[in-house]
Amino acid sequence: MNLADVKKILLVDDDIDLLEQNKMLLEAKGxxxxxxxxxxxxxxxxxxxxxxxxxxxxxxxxxxxxFILAYKIKKTAHGKQMPVFILTSATYETGYKFSVSTxxxxxxxxxxxxxxxxxxxxxxxxxxxxxxxxxxxx
Amino acid sequence: MSDQVKKASILIVDDEKGLRIGTQRLLExxxxxxxxxxxxxxxxxxxxxxxxxxxxxxxxMPDIDGLEVLKEIKTTFPNTICFIATAYASYDxxxxxxxxxxxxxxxxxxxxxxFIYQIEQGLKQRQLILExxxxxxxREEKLLELASEKSRLNTIIKAISDGVIVINRNEELVYxxxxxxxxxxxxDVKIGEKVVEKLPKEISEIIDKIISKEKILLKTYxxxxxxxxxxxxxxxxxxxPVPNPDGSLAGVVIILSNVTQFKKIExxxxxxxxxxxxxxxTPLAAVQGFINIILDDSLGVDKEKEKEYLTRSTVxxxxxxxxxxxxxxxxxxxxxxxxxxxxxxxxxxxxKSTLQFLEFELKKKEIVVDTNxxxxxxxxxxxxxxxxxxxxxxxxxxxxxxxxSGSIYIIAHQENSYVSIKIRDTxxxxxxxxxxxxxxxxYRAKNEKTRGISGTGLGLSIVKKIVESxxxxxxxxxxxxxxxxxTIHLPINQN
Numbered sequence: 001m002n003l004a005d006v007k008k009i010l011l012v013d014d015d016i017d018l019l020e021q022n023k024m025l026l027e028a029k030g031x032x033x034x035x036x037x038x039x040x041x042x043x044x045x046x047x048x049x050x051x052x053x054x055x056x057x058x059x060x061x062x063x064x065x066x067f068i069l070a071y072k073i074k075k076t077a078h079g080k081q082m083p084v085f086i087l088t089s090a091t092y093e094t095g096y097k098f099s100v101s102t103x104x105x106x107x108x109x110x111x112x113x114x115x116x117x118x119x120x121x122x123x124x125x126x127x128x129x130x131x132x133x134x135x136x137x138x
Numbered sequence: 139m140s141d142q143v144k145k146a147s148i149l150i151v152d153d154e155k156g157l158r159i160g161t162q163r164l165l166e167x168x169x170x171x172x173x174x175x176x177x178x179x180x181x182x183x184x185x186x187x188x189x190x191x192x193x194x195x196x197x198x199m200p201d202i203d204g205l206e207v208l209k210e211i212k213t214t215f216p217n218t219i220c221f222i223a224t225a226y227a228s229y230d231x232x233x234x235x236x237x238x239x240x241x242x243x244x245x246x247x248x249x250x251x252x253f254i255y256q257i258e259q260g261l262k263q264r265q266l267i268l269e270x271x272x273x274x275x276x277r278e279e280k281l282l283e284l285a286s287e288k289s290r291l292n293t294i295i296k297a298i299s300d301g302v303i304v305i306n307r308n309e310e311l312v313y314x315x316x317x318x319x320x321x322x323x324x325x326d327v328k329i330g331e332k333v334v335e336k337l338p339k340e341i342s343e344i345i346d347k348i349i350s351k352e353k354i355l356l357k358t359y360x361x362x363x364x365x366x367x368x369x370x371x372x373x374x375x376x377x378x379p380v381p382n383p384d385g386s387l388a389g390v391v392i393i394l395s396n397v398t399q400f401k402k403i404e405x406x407x408x409x410x411x412x413x414x415x416x417x418x419x420t421p422l423a424a425v426q427g428f429i430n431i432i433l434d435d436s437l438g439v440d441k442e443k444e445k446e447y448l449t450r451s452t453v454x455x456x457x458x459x460x461x462x463x464x465x466x467x468x469x470x471x472x473x474x475x476x477x478x479x480x481x482x483x484x485x486x487x488x489x490k491s492t493l494q495f496l497e498f499e500l501k502k503k504e505i506v507v508d509t510n511x512x513x514x515x516x517x518x519x520x521x522x523x524x525x526x527x528x529x530x531x532x533x534x535x536x537x538x539x540x541x542x543s544g545s546i547y548i549i550a551h552q553e554n555s556y557v558s559i560k561i562r563d564t565x566x567x568x569x570x571x572x573x574x575x576x577x578x579x580x581y582r583a584k585n586e587k588t589r590g591i592s593g594t595g596l597g598l599s600i601v602k603k604i605v606e607s608x609x610x611x612x613x614x615x616x617x618x619x620x621x622x623x624x625t626i627h628l629p630i631n632q633n
Contacts (some may be wrong), residue, residue, distance in 0.1 A: 016418060017424040017427065017428070017450055017454065018420075018423065018424055018427060021424075021427040021428065021430075021431055022427075024431060024437065025431070025437075026438050054261045059416065084545050089419040089420050091418060097438060116422035117419070117420070117427075118424075118427040118430065119427070126457040131221065
């Protein structure tokens with residue numbers, strides 16, 4: 001097994017508990033995880049690490065920090081070739097009405113999927129798999 | 139004979155004294171009111187000064203001709219019934235006097251019966267004329283009343299701030315006021331025009347529904363329409379069928395009211411609820427995540443890690459409890475503005491008891507509190523639980539965001555009609571952009587130095603609500619890395 005085969009995932013979350021939990025879950029599945037606690041730090045880590053996928057918390061410093069970071073990542077050449085997921089507990093039931101199911105939403109929400117907190121690891125894996133981001137053991 | 143006729147007034151104009159006196163007595167015996175004139179001149183003066191029911195005018199008088207008297211009386215009082223009495227009846231004078239408005243001739247000499255009969259006929263005619271006149275006047279007054287009623291109604295409808303549109307069953311415009319045009323953002327409509335196409339789809343659909351119904355249902359259908367985008371103008375339209383007296387449909391009346399402000403408040407409320415829900419879910423997600431990890435055997439978490447995760451879960455649950463308490467405080471405060479318990483509050487005592495309450499936190503971080511409070515600081519009138527809450531939130535922030543072994547300075551003194559209290563800490567301070575959002579609900583400064591400090595994001599918004607509810611002021615100064623000072627000004631003698 002070559003180290004280059006190990007998929008690298010960027011995790012951005014300002015909640016250190018959730019960040020640590022998700023890092024642990026992904027590492028247990030065989031991913032390499034790089035993390036950041038703010039959108040700004042997240043973009044820096046992204047540029048330095050060139051990950052294979054990014055999972056970004058929506059509400060950080062601002063209500064839409066996650067969207068903005070996803071947009072910035074998707075504007076780079078590397079970002080265009082990797083999946084970006086938005087992670088949030090602000091779901092439809094809590095009154096935030098968005099998804100990425102229509103082309104219009106895809107147009108302005110530059111991400112490839114929405115994940116709910118707390119993360120269900122199987123759901124996350126199948127999302128990553130659909131973009132051919134699979135852990136080393138596979 | 140009715141009372142009215144008996145009281146009828148009669149003028150006798152005759153130069154012949156015997157006839158004058160004889161007819162006067164005759165008529166007075168019948169119950170009439172009689173005045174007499176012995177010549178044409180007096181006849182004109184009396185006959186034009188009062189609206190007699192009947193005048194009997196002698197044709198031939200020495201001074202003025204009877205026809206002249208007739209003319210003058212008729213010009214002034216056209217409804218006085220005039221008889222021409224003469225012994226020289228001729229065809230010519232008959233025509234002439236009729237033309238001048240005489241009712242009839244009384245040929246002389248006449249018997250009392252003949253005379254009374256003629257007078258009675260004349261009075262009947264007078265009654266008919268007066269009745270017709272009265273009816274005419276009444277009708278005119280009614281028309282006038284209707285016209286003024288209509289214009290009054292018009293004025294009222296034009297003046298009300300709600301929009302009013304009335305259409306008939308052919309969907310033609312019958313009535314509108316200008317508020318309606320403003321609310322619908324349309325100009326240029328005409329009475330009688332098929333206006334339905336110009337109305338928003340939501341309204342025209344309701345109108346179609348009402349008009350197409352076989353049986354008219356006296357029910358109001360309402361709908362809300364966004365007239366201008368971005369919630370700039372939202373109106374509510376209430377459409378009610380108008381029935382004819384026979385129960386068939388006459389038309390539809392549409393009342394339009396501006397509900398933009400209500401909608402905006404609704405939006406703010408629902409945004410707040412969304413934020414609350416999000417803030418409640420986040421710690422739950424964190425706790426759930428820790429439990430999932432501990433329960434997942436495949437992750438093989440050791441005892442030490444497990445204990446750490448459980449401890450961190452407890453911290454998150456405690457902050458969740460704090461959040462629920464803060465939310466309850468906010469809702470209690472909103473109720474309390476209605477019935478507060480206002481009493482004399484001693485600021486010094488309140489600050490002292492707050493410091494006692496926070497003693498454990500102070501000791502844990504080894505923070506020194508230095509107070510400088512003016513002697514005889516005026517008492518303020520307030521709800522003591524709210525003032526306690528205010529100091530608890532500010533001082534506990536000064537502890538939380540302070541450095542280890544830092545200081546807190548509390549300075550209180552009277553400043554004109556205010557009590558001013560400064561609470562300064564030697565903590566991490568704020569960046570200018572953080573300061574601007576400080577009082578927003580759920581806002582918490584997030585930077586490298588705030589990591590690990592827990593809070594609900596509601597403390598300062600509660601402080602601000604309390605201060606403002608007493609017509610006070612709150613100011614904040616801060617230098618990032620050096621500390622923050624909150625200054626509160628509370629009015630003295632404020633109820």
